Amino acid sequence: MIKSTIIRRSRRLIRSILLYSVVLIVVFLVASPVLWTLFCSFKPRPDLFSVPVKIWPSGFTLDNYIVTWETTDVPLYLRNSLIVALGATTITVFISSLASYSLCRFPFKGKTLIARGVLFGYMLPGILLSVPYFLMFNRLGLINTFWGLMLAHAAMSLPFSVWLLWTFFQTIPQDIEDAGKIDGAGRIRLLGSIVLPLAAPGIVASGIITFIFSWNDYLFASVIASANKVQTLSLGVAMMASRDYLRWEVMLASCGLIIITVFILLAIFQKYLLEGFSAAFVK
Amino acid sequence: MTEQRLTEARLGWTRVVARLAKAPFDWLESISNRQFGIVLLLPATFMVGALYVYPLLFTIIGSLQDRDPFGGPSPFVGLANYRSIFSTPEFWNAFKNSLVYAVSTVSLQVLVGLGVALLLHQRFRGNLVARTIVILPYVMAPVGAALVWKWLLNDILGLVNYILTGLGLIGQSITFLGDPGRAMGTVIGISVWKLFPFVTICILARLETIPAELYDAAKVDGAGPIGRFIYITLPQLRGVLFIVLLLRSIWMFNDFETIWLLTKGGPINRTTNLPIFAYLKGFTGSFQVSLGMAITMVMLLFLILVATIYFRVYSVEEEIA
Numbered sequence: 001m002i003k004s005t006i007i008r009r010s011r012r013l014i015r016s017i018l019l020y021s022v023v024l025i026v027v028f029l030v031a032s033p034v035l036w037t038l039f040c041s042f043k044p045r046p047d048l049f050s051v052p053v054k055i056w057p058s059g060f061t062l063d064n065y066i067v068t069w070e071t072t073d074v075p076l077y078l079r080n081s082l083i084v085a086l087g088a089t090t091i092t093v094f095i096s097s098l099a100s101y102s103l104c105r106f107p108f109k110g111k112t113l114i115a116r117g118v119l120f121g122y123m124l125p126g127i128l129l130s131v132p133y134f135l136m137f138n139r140l141g142l143i144n145t146f147w148g149l150m151l152a153h154a155a156m157s158l159p160f161s162v163w164l165l166w167t168f169f170q171t172i173p174q175d176i177e178d179a180g181k182i183d184g185a186g187r188i189r190l191l192g193s194i195v196l197p198l199a200a201p202g203i204v205a206s207g208i209i210t211f212i213f214s215w216n217d218y219l220f221a222s223v224i225a226s227a228n229k230v231q232t233l234s235l236g237v238a239m240m241a242s243r244d245y246l247r248w249e250v251m252l253a254s255c256g257l258i259i260i261t262v263f264i265l266l267a268i269f270q271k272y273l274l275e276g277f278s279a280a281f282v283k
Numbered sequence: 284m285t286e287q288r289l290t291e292a293r294l295g296w297t298r299v300v301a302r303l304a305k306a307p308f309d310w311l312e313s314i315s316n317r318q319f320g321i322v323l324l325l326p327a328t329f330m331v332g333a334l335y336v337y338p339l340l341f342t343i344i345g346s347l348q349d350r351d352p353f354g355g356p357s358p359f360v361g362l363a364n365y366r367s368i369f370s371t372p373e374f375w376n377a378f379k380n381s382l383v384y385a386v387s388t389v390s391l392q393v394l395v396g397l398g399v400a401l402l403l404h405q406r407f408r409g410n411l412v413a414r415t416i417v418i419l420p421y422v423m424a425p426v427g428a429a430l431v432w433k434w435l436l437n438d439i440l441g442l443v444n445y446i447l448t449g450l451g452l453i454g455q456s457i458t459f460l461g462d463p464g465r466a467m468g469t470v471i472g473i474s475v476w477k478l479f480p481f482v483t484i485c486i487l488a489r490l491e492t493i494p495a496e497l498y499d500a501a502k503v504d505g506a507g508p509i510g511r512f513i514y515i516t517l518p519q520l521r522g523v524l525f526i527v528l529l530l531r532s533i534w535m536f537n538d539f540e541t542i543w544l545l546t547k548g549g550p551i552n553r554t555t556n557l558p559i560f561a562y563l564k565g566f567t568g569s570f571q572v573s574l575g576m577a578i579t580m581v582m583l584l585f586l587i588l589v590a591t592i593y594f595r596v597y598s599v600e601e602e603i604a
Contacts, residue, residue, distance in 0.1 A: 053440065128342065255430040
């Protein structure tokens, strides 16, 4: 009796040791490239250029970040990225929540067709739309403006956002809305004070996914907003990287900024992000 | 006389504006349900019309013209652009690269993604932290990911060469992204690292919905862990695996940013796939936008093919019912 418990216990122990070591290895393999870069961004400049590679630096410093902040346009790029991403997110969230609510609640013909259209739109590659956008926006004077880039980003994130919220609104029971109606709430009050707050997790998820798309985008920025004064962080850093590719201290600090913003976003919104994906693809 | 009429008109407008400002949405309460539904759809319809339907038609027509991107005359040339593309070996090179890149990245992403999902589905302390770290590459800007790897793979300053030479695996430093023989393989590896978490997220979400009773029943029937995986987990994952496979195939066949930011299609076009070929034709050199549009039309045809299969298998009706 005692013997078998010991065997069982030790088996469980071995199993969990194995599990933890595999998890540690996997997590390390995935994260180490990013962590190494982040680590290097705090090394003093001479250590970055030492041959052979100096793994442990002589000290840690913020010099690379200070130099980047003061001698490059990275602060401008950060501001531009924030403007564009917030603008695109606002537009997408507004348009898609109204549309999804309507598609979910009101009678229409051809919903299957609309749903297929939405998914098809989600699959469309950016390069396909970037060429006509370039020509259209050129004629409309939207090239090198925040508005142009915001519209492009909002349009590109619209299908996923509509799809996500469409599946999300379905989880809100009709009864709650009916109760609100009986209490005499008009359509707008119903939408504003009952439906949208209940769909908040879905709306946050679609907002954060749009924000990340816009923040990360390089293709549309390079086609629509390539003038220095409107460059976003992604495009600006990429252009710096091909212009002065030997200034690794600046590259690493810029990359560090990108990594840190991702960390922050993930730390705050990880839950919504995962929920959003599972709502959209798994029912 | 006209003066007076103008003032009246202005007053009329101010009255309308004043009423709208006081209760801007009142008119929405008095229309029918159907009309209200349509009003809610209007902004989205407008956006889809202006930024999807119109650009697609524009592309179809533009690919049949010789467009001047800067507003000059654009004569109709029929299928000349397509003929000119299909007759260049560069196009077929790009097509081949798109295929090679798509097939290898998708299969590896799905394998790695599935493995990691099964691992993260286990119960252990720190599970949430592990999940957050695993999706990090996916959420990270492609520019950041490209810099990370360019730094790691640098032939003089990079850690990878340092480790490989230290272990004696290579005699002297090698270039990865700059070497014609190694560039594609390197890009594929980085792409798998960057994008497998999408597969993991989707599969994890599905794994969590498999009822535990199924496993208990199998245990009672004497199924071991491998048996349970083959007879319960895999069949349950079939649907999501299929969706993920198709979506990733489309995206990888048409992937631009991951490759462009690492190699710009080089060296000597070894990593130029269709989107990069289109970008190079349309946005660099002599801005042959019509050729660019013809290339993207070929990509669209591929997309339509895959999407048709997708809609055969994936029942949209069920999702929205």
